[in-house]
Amino acid sequence: MNEPLGVIGAGWVGLVTAACFADLGHDVVVRDVVPERIAELEAGRVSIYEPGLAKLLERNRERVRFTLDLADVFSAARIAFVSVPTPSTYSGEADLSAVWSVLDELPEPSERAILVMKSTVPVGTGEKVRAHLDARGLAHVGYVSNPEFLAEGTAVRDFRQPDRVVIGAFDEADGDAVESVYARIEAPVVRADVASAEMVKLASNAFLATKISFINEIANVCEETGADVAVVAEGMGLDRRIGPLFLRPGIGYSGSCLPKDVAALKQLAGNSGYHFQLLTAVIEVNELQKRRVVGKLAKHLGSLRGKTIALLGLAFKPNTNDMRDAPSLILAPRLLAEGAVVRGWDPVALEEARPLLRGVELCPSLLEAVRDADAAVIVTEWDELRELPSAEVREAMRNPLIVDGRNFLAPDAVRAAGFRYEAIGRVASDLSALPETEETEPELLT
């Protein structure tokens, strides 16, 4: 029989979890604290842009119910997945206030229940939650760490075909109960203690960020020395010990997960008395990498005062409307500070970008964004931008300069189409041999 399930937090992770488990036949109750979000979901609308998600929720409408009341979740289900936000505080540590508010509101279940933590939390959180539950007399509420590794843009696929399922439990029977919910998902299961499960998530994200910062530094050295990072990355990636993914240079990692999780791991180490030097460098390289685009524009245009720059792609990655920690949020203010006129275009995230990109002229079409522009910058590699080096765009621009922050286009073809072209760490190569970006830059783990 399919166990009824609860999901707490109706965001990217929560909705994907709910839709995928419902599709496997479970009845799912989803709780959020934002009344408009619940009303929207009840009306069959999904405001987050995630390929396949709306369809999956629609197909399983009968099995997914939405509520504002946490007690509803525990009257319907014994196992509840927690997928509330854990953003960065100013110090870089994870803000666990949403997690604690779930615990404070937790009703006393009449029979054994299990809280399954999918949110990314610092190592040691499980121990603290366990102590809190015990202190409240809720020893019969189990706690399991089950970190989530899906990447936005490919979240449904990632959930259904994960590389692994990690389950860390204090009580073996609770771990077994959660493992059985995943029985029809084919993936290796890693059973662990709670602290190790928590660390798998943080270490995985930190490693991916390190790989990205590493190839970005190689790209920067390639620019100085005349080597071509596309060839270098291909040559490195064929080594099975290295692997080809996350070796695409660009303007740095971004999004709702990698930056905050890397910062959280660095802070966690620091709070435990360990200075994580490597992560300090990874973060610094990433910050500088976003700003290199400004230098590339200045190399071609001189002063940017009064120059019109079109930022193409505003969401942090393609196939999402998530603006959290998007590089456009760093680049636009930098360019405005230089006195540039900044335009922005994105196929799905314009509304989400509007309140965040003050002073930027947002354009509904690519052609409007590049009209009379002095440069077009590829910030997010949306598929639509494959068509950028066209005669129509060249004629529309005042100055046909493309700065490709994602090494997305083929340099020779762009130059042959009459554009000046700048990319990251390459001279005149074609990165098409590298794996597609959606596979290379998941915010996997967020």
Ligand SMILES: NC(=O)c1ccc[n+]([C@@H]2O[C@H](COP(=O)([O-])OP(=O)(O)OC[C@H]3O[C@@H](n4cnc5c(N)ncnc54)[C@H](O)[C@@H]3O)[C@@H](O)[C@H]2O)c1
């Ligand atoms: N987005 C990703 O790609 C991804 C991937 C893996 C892991 N994660 C982790 O999963 C967690 C959730 O991330 P997300 O991107 O889904 O966040 P999100 O911001 O998209 O969604 C979180 C939802 O939780 C709701 N919420 C807040 N407090 C609540 C409460 N007390 N009870 C119920 N709902 C509450 C919010 O209103 C929001 O709808 C984070 O810890 C994140 O690091 C995210």
